[in-house]
Amino acid sequence: MGRVPCCDKDGVKKGPWTPEEDQLLVHFKVSKFIEPKLKFEEKNMCNGFGLDFGRQMALLDALLFKRPCLLRCGKSCRLRWTNYLRPDIKRGPFSPAEEATIVHLHGMLGNNPSKTVSVERSLYGDKPDLGYKRFLLILPDIHELWAYMASQLPGRTDNEIKNFWNTHLKKRLTSIGPKLQISQSSSSSEPINIKCKSPSARHMVQWESARVEAEARLSKQSLLIKPTSTAKSHPDIFLQLWKSEVGETFRIVEEKDGKTCESLVSDTPPSIKNESVFLDDTVSPKPFKTTTFIDTTQEQEDTCKPNEDKMTVSDSIGSNEFADSTDTELKLLLDFPGGNDMEFIGEESEFFQLP
DNA sequence: AAACCAGGCAACCGCAGCGCT
DNA sequence: GAGCGCTGCGGTTGCCTGGTT
Structure with a gap:
């Protein structure tokens, strides 16, 4: 569903996601990354390696799992995860x-x-x-x-x-x-x-x-x-x-x-x-x-x-x-409770801690 | 059965705000 | 303070799908 897949000049794939790509993203997320940490990781990996999140995933897959690269930009990965692949997503009609x-x-x-x-x-x-x-x-x-x-x-x-x-x-x-x-x-x-x-x-x-x-x-x-x-x-x-x-x-x-x-x-x-x-x-x-x-x-x-x-x-x-x-x-x-803007995250805040 | 059409929806786009250098 | 890149948001696009003719 959606648009015809295409690649821009940088070789980053756009358009609808394939099941294989979803699998790669889920694998990457489930194996180590969960959403609150993702933002942290996404940001820091980009900063640390000078690559966007999608490229990072592609690189890790290629190095660690000998998988096909997931040539998606970080923004596309984030959107796909938050709008579709996230485990707590509720599908189906609205009540x-x-x-x-x-x-x-x-x-x-x-x-x-x-x-x-x-x-x-x-x-x-x-x-x-x-x-x-x-x-x-x-x-x-x-x-x-x-x-x-x-x-x-x-x-x-x-x-x-x-x-x-x-x-x-x-x-x-x-x-x-x-x-x-x-x-x-x-x-x-x-x-x-x-x-x-x-x-x-x-x-x-x-x-x-x-x-x-x-x-x-x-x-x-x-x-x-x-x-x-x-x-x-x-x-x-x-x-x-x-x-x-x-x-x-x-x-x-x-x-x-x-x-x-x-x-x-x-x-x-x-x-x-x-x-x-x-x-x-x-x-x-x-x-x-x-x-x-x-x-x-x-x-x-x-x-x-x-x-x-x-x-x-x-x-x-x-x-x-x-x-x-x-x-x-x-x-x-x-205001957010407690004056700390991130406090509402609760126990999930631990995900922001470095391993 | 084929063509047409409208609705649904995933994905992208563009913008503004923010933080870092 | 300026410039740059990233994030998160609402708006828009355009293919898919199911219903109708």
Whole structure:
């Protein structure tokens, strides 16, 4: 399946993988290398020998096993392994629960990575105030939508999820989209059960509800108001939101207390407050990687240092329905646990150690 | 049975970010 | 600080497959 095999001018094979090549790759991996270590090895072997991973494998096979060389570039090997050969890959159709998770996460995160870029540009280009930065603190890093979804669906790859979305779900949702909108608006007064265990997740869901509502409102406004409206003047949706009614709840607090942000959500309109979207209970989100553009050096000028910002945001949650949120839980939302970016790997981190 | 067509999906491409020298 | 190479990401490509005519 796939493209016709071909070789580029360097003699590195491209195109679909043959069973023999798969076997070579699996043999090489199973015999000594497992994924977390692969990245380390791949990197260091390349550095150490001046050859890419594929060439290394070819060389080792030729030297040690008298096998045919696997003339693949390292990138191709890595992709093949992560998307197809990895032992924990789950094949077969997506379950309804998995579909629901994908739909939900896509609804939450969108699929336009340029959003984050535009946020960064607006952040530094338009120089929004510090409150806007805090406003952005609670947003997930939507640069990594498919990767994040994959992390929520064990055994599924980002590529698989992306394909599934593009070929199945997108069309299906498009076809039922109008019905959904009608049913959502008709039931907006009814509280929808929030099934998230994590306060952080509920926080995100609640914020997303507010965002969705604001987007819908902006969308309605854009239909009513001529294209020269203020919304048009801010191509960044987050900046629009910050300057909208939803963002106002943040700004009010910002003005109320110059040093801390009090409540991020307590002023949320009731219709938003009770609104939620389904989140599979069995799939409690892992901590998001937060947006990375919070410049710590810049923040230090302010009375709120970055960490204090996070703590302050956490404190603010105590005044609303997320009173059970702890600093730790919010930290989970905003950071990798423990402050060490690689700690989440757990015992697998041993694979990063040299033999 | 043959031709056609649309959907599925593995694999590649291009870009941005990051780390090393 | 600049340049280079690597990594990881979303987007796109193009062959394969199964259904329809």
